[in-house]
Amino acid sequence: MPRRSYDQYCAAARALDAVGDRWTLLIVRELLAGARRYTDLHADLPGVSTDMLATRLKGMERDGIAVRRRLPPPASVYVYELTPRGRELLPVLQALGEWGAPGLAERRPTDAVRAHWLALPLSRQLEALGESGAVEVRVDEGVFHVRLGGEPVYGEGAYPDGEPDVRLTLEAEVCGEVARGAVGLVEAVRGGRVAVVGEGALAKALRDGTS
Incomplete structure (x- = not known):
């Protein structure tokens, strides 16, 4: 999938180029809990398709937000985790959550x-x-x-x-x-x-x- 961009010389636009797609910030939310397997991410992101999740994770790797690595034995499974740049999104998510909190109302x-x-x-x-x-x-x-x-x-x-x-x-x-x-x-x-x-x-x- 080709990379989409707002093509605007603006820091906010550049940030949205990287994390503005649907599901990306919610994947970051999950990875703030530490390294996660693909299956764990899919289980905790109800509604995301397997293709969409794979696409978003590849984009996050490309943009330096997340990395995929293999755990040493005996686990020997692949996991995704945030890079230092990805972890810098914590206050962004906290602020976004605070802004969106009044919209929670009743479940x-x-x-x-x-x-x-x-x-x-x-x-x-x-x-x-x-x-x-x-x-x-x-x-x-x-x-x-x-x-x-x-x-x-x-x-x-x-x-x-x-x-x-x-x-x-x-x-x-x-x-x-x-x-x-x-x-x-x-x-x-x-x-x-x-x-x-x-x-x-x-x-x-x-x-x-x-x-």
Whole structure:
């Protein structure tokens, strides 16, 4: 497929040349969780065709946003992961999510959902506390974890590298309110709507709203 371009000498147009196609930024969202197999990406991108996913991944490789590599034995499978330039899209996705949050409203019957999709709005609020650490989050749809000051930014399932600094538990209703910006995470914690387990600076910042 030939590369399309706006052919405009403008930084925004150049950025959209690389990531403006349908699905590209959502693939970035998934790869912020770390290296992923093609089959895992396809499973967590409901609605994308196999041909479209393959095309977008090739374009991301071409533009230096992602790379494909083979894991060493015993896994020996191919995975995709973001390049440093690709990881620089994190604040772009966070800002885009914040801008789009009011449009969430009520979940539509056709809407797919994955637990780790909450990681982007949650990570932005956690970063604002000014502390580093690992946070494990349990919601109705499942469990995911967020790294503050580390790579990858978040991931599915329980925190894999020992004990997280904080464990959070919140119900679907609160989860939706946080995602669409109707309530802040610290505000929800103070209101008893989010359970916090953990000690240390990050847990204190969540409970007190200060570092």
